[in-house]
Amino acid sequence: MTVIIVIDALNRSEYPRIMADMHRLRARVFEGRLGWDVRVVNGEERDRFDQLDPAHVVSINEHGEVVGCMRLLQTTGPHMLVDVFASLLDGEPPLRSAQLWEATRFCVDTERLSHGRGPNSVSSVTSEVMIGAFEYAMEAGVTDAVAVIDPIMNRVLKRSGNAPYDYLGSAKQMGKVVAMAALMDCSEERVQRIRDYAGIHHDVFLPDEAALEFESELAA
């Protein structure tokens, strides 16, 4: 079983170990597996957008280990499509809307998770992170998300009832792989399609008290 915790600047100080584990997962995926040009210090990947108080949608397994994550920022303020990923937009200025969020650093742990379709699989955690992110966005009155993803993730999304409805600009080579900016609606319909495909019908969010227990377990 895996569960979702949303960690932002307001509760971040309560989850130092989960946050560190998330940054380690990002290092393994983006530097290791995907070969992106990212900065890794002490095995943890961080960039300046982590300083801007983003929200992280984090999936943890029964041992309290981070097995999936996604980072969310508002598009009204500084975000990655403005400069770092500007090339994806072919020189065009990015979209700006209070009801559009940007999703970056979306990844799942292909080492700790099984393949196939069970509860602890890459496929299931991918769906779970997306359900968590979309439900969190909908509660915030956000209607759409632009996500920077690679073609493999794109195929996974298409297969799992979660196909982007469009793409912005054009796909570009970044390190070993290609990156693209995909548009997805944050809607009940999409969440239902993902839930039906993944067979996830429970509330994916872990209540705060239980999340804090996980944090202390990980510390032990």
Added chain:
Amino acid sequence: MDLIDLSAHSPDDATRGMFLDQLCQKLELDYASYAAISPVTGTVQGYANYPDDWKRFYTKSKFHLIDPTLALSARSIAPVDWKRFSSHEGFDKVFGPARDFGLFSQGLTVPVRGPFGDCGLLSVTRECVEGDWAKLKRKIVGDLQTAAVHFHDAVMQDDSVARVMRLPRVSMREKEILQWVAAGKSQQDIGDILGISHRTVEVHLRSVREKLGALTTPQAVGRAIRLGYIQPE
């Protein structure tokens, strides 16, 4: 939602106060307030339709320095329900006295981040039972997001340097879509013409309205024509 178009008015306090009154009326709220935190000086600039005696007391007590609905909400990307501050020391200090002024501490703060590290906070309150509050929030949170960014952008345009720095950066696609709107095409038609989904048309319209400081698509078309982005039909 029909609200006063702040970017079409000179920046006076009365218009901004009226905007907050209208917002409360349309969205079934008791009170609304807006605060901008300057990234350079850290000063807070605010507008509110709270009772005057509470505003005076709040200012005199320098509550803006300890009010968690300001400092903490500014660090969230999502609207923050004040329930999240219930165990926060500053919350009691501010909202304890607020009750003496007949104010209810059930509220929501919508944070807006601007491109230059600026941050605006639109806060609203409503006295009602918790279940109704949850329902009301779901219904109005999208409109609150739109209102918050509109208010923030209007306030940030107050000085002329900011106006130049914040000139809208409108993309080719946004111009193209507005041009077809000006030609009277529906979103569905425009999607068909450009070979994109109607949702892509919608998300671009939402974006270009905000970039042009417009609340409605016709306002955005008018402004785009004046700025020379599109041709009048």
